[in-house]
Amino acid sequence: MFTVSALTSRIQTQYRTLRKTVHQLDWQRASRGAGLAVVLVSILLVDPALAQQSSEQSAICQSEKLPGMIEGFFQITTGLGIMGLVVIWQADSLGEMFMPNPDQKKGLKQHKRSALKSGVILIVLGPLYSVAGPLMGLPLADCVNLSPW
Incomplete structure (x- = not known):
């Protein structure tokens, strides 16, 4: 026979398990949706950037301190x-x-x-940008080295 406290304990345990599972499923759906949104927005933003590549590239790469500041910031954030x-x-x-x-x-x-x-992801992202950036024609890839080492 089951006692009331045993049944209550069993129900609470099942409720916690079900709640945890539902939370994980919601998180997975939200992360997939957010990832898809980031990809779509990135695609939409890259086209105008490629169209303005020559003027942006010259402004960023011609600057004396900006590429070094970007490299330093990336190295610090990667180290942290x-x-x-x-x-x-x-x-x-x-x-x-x-x-x-x-x-x-x-x-x-x-x-x-x-x-x-x-x-x-943090370690691979910089070198991947450094390698794939020039192939894609991204303006920062020519003058900024984002490898953390």
């Missing part, structure tokens, strides 16, 4: 992002050691994976 990744990774690893609940451990492992994905 990598340090943040290391801190998050270590904190999640420490938290995993002290979490008795398997669901909490699973959540921390998922957080570590998403942090690692963000770190990889």
